[in-house]
Amino acid sequence: MSELPAAGSRRPEASLSVAVGARVGVASWWRTPTARRYLFGYSLLTPAVLYVGLLVGMPFLFSLYLALSDATVGEPIARFVGIENFISALENATFYTALRNTLVFTLGAGILKGLLGTSLAFLLVQPFKGRRVVRALIVIPFTLPIAVSVLGWKWMFDSQFSVVNWALSNLGLIGGYGSADWPVWLGQPGLALFSVMFVNVWRGFPFSAIVLLAGMTSVAPEILEAAKVDGASFMQRFRKIIVPMIAPILFVGSAFDTVFTLSDLSIVYLLTNGGPDGATEILPTLAYNTGIRAGALGRGAAISLFLFPLLLPAIIILLRTLRRRQY
């Protein structure tokens, strides 16, 4: 790059040549392979950045704006109220029930999905006749429209016509309809929470299994064979070889599952709507009933944003662990 002449000694021809030289320099830089590489890279990245910015960033910022305002469904121009809506949520006794249920629901369902998904993945990785068909069938719960499958479960948990209860009753495990030991799946507080969690697990564990299966098939059979020859037990092979090798897939799968479960509104909304007496109330149902059905958008947004501090550390920890393992 040319140096600028000292002040006072500037000649018109010299400055012109500097400017032209700089322009030529910049123009020629754009033709370099480095510039082209940058341009290509950023142009590939742009759609993803726009997608995340428009469909994730903007709604998030908008919900933050709502949570800090007294917005209602019918009042587009809202007043800034600071953290008043968050304080209001903390003053609401139902909020604590919803928070506790959300944690129990997410952790319980996550653990069950992990266990069942792992077992299923081990079964499906074995060679057997009709394996492809079974693999296709197993994902049906995950692919069915959620409203349809949940309504099916609603019938199966019906207090009077539950097919589960009739089967148990005919097997002699419980009494008949109307007897004291006839389970009311969606009516007894502990059972109701278990039931909504069960449906979430039923729907989600095939996804866990498929994710694990994809990881397992990427583990070279020779490594496992070598470990077997060296005398490693099944659990040792699983813990010391399979899990470390499929850890990146496992982490991403867990992150997805945690996010989906924490923000799952449909199952609880369709099965119990948070009842009875808040036994199955979770933060998404409370936020929906407050923000949309009651119209208090600001308070609804604040309740839903309480999920954010729960999710953010979990995702950060997962991603950092993942990065550390990669390098």
Added chain:
Amino acid sequence: MSDPRETQAVPQDPGRRSFLKVAGAGVAGSSLLTMLSARQAPAQVKGTSLRMLKWSHFVPAYDAWFDDFAKKWGEKTGVKVRVDHIPHLELPARYAAEFAAGAGHDLIYFVGQILTGQYYKNLLDLSDLANGLGQKYGGWMENAKSAAQVAGTWYAVPDFFISIPVLWRKDLFDSIGRPAPKTWDDLRAAARLLKPKGHPTGMQFSHCNDANHNWRALMYCFGVKETDPSGQNIALDSKEMREALRFGKALYDEGMTPEVFSWDDASDNRFLASGVGSWIHDAISAFLTTKDTNPKVFEHTYVLDEAAGPGGLKLNVGEPNVWAIWKFSKNAAAAKDFIMAISESQKEAMTASRGYNMPFLRDQYRKPMPMLGNDSKLAALQEQDKITAFFGNPGPMSPAAQEVLTTFIIPDMFTKVARGTDIEETMKWGVGEIRRIYTKHKAA
């Protein structure tokens, strides 16, 4: 958006000409009466299109009739009509989305969850229409105003309400020597005797619409007031509410089974139709469907307009349905004309709904009412206008009352007490939650 009828004057026939003359003079009420008597839409809606959003009615035959009515109205007026039906619980989310987008259906509908108070600043003033209909049909039920007015202005036009009476089995009551029930005490006594015989009763202790209606009906019959008539001050903390809670627990202990904690809006219908239930508190759809599903039960099921409380007070809690028009509606003129047309066809609508759609207009209670008047069991509902109240009673269905409804505080209070929580502790919790909600709305 302004009403095209105010700017486009296209006189076509003597009736409309007279209407436009009066409108020009600024006498909106009289002009609408003229239109009402002409039973004809103005010509300027011809060639336009009208999109309306409704719920999927509990009586499918009514939706079929309604869609056909809308189609024929469209053919007659030259308006291209599209009717969208969605489940009623999804309506609030749809309205929030339409309002945020500033676009959507020209004609909308609130059912159960009355959002007039939330959206009134963005809804058209329909006072001319509502007052015209009121004048023509002997006035509106006093409670209709609660669903459709804000500060004396009609931002919605009431369509109908769903009545929720007592449906009881005469054969079972006869078997224990009990006469026809008249009071809540009669119902409790019958349930106490019939439960051991395998015929309990049931009312929802869960998070569903029926739970909100049924326990409010009991409360109101016991003299409980949710707020004062202005809707500004909570009046729930009363001895009447404590009595209602005590009665609710006794009714559960003596006459129900734990399944009521899991019930949804349709569970009690199935309970009655199965032949197990001795009585339920539900809309007449539960009664009508047994005609097809269990004729024997239907034969022995009778209808009580409402059970009276300890002081003889009888207040049924209805589910209101109202029409409204967004300010951003692209065809407010056609929307208003459609509301008029459907309001004029109340008798046909009531017949199509098998007596389910109860009118809000006084003159439409002239006996015999369609479907009710010629049915000895349903005839009791012909004076439902005199005993019907809505949530928030005696206050209006304000946004605060709406939030109390959608967060199921009242059913949860009854559930807590039924499960053994102390009444005072429950009152402290429930009144505290309601006070918090009302304080928030007052501050806003």
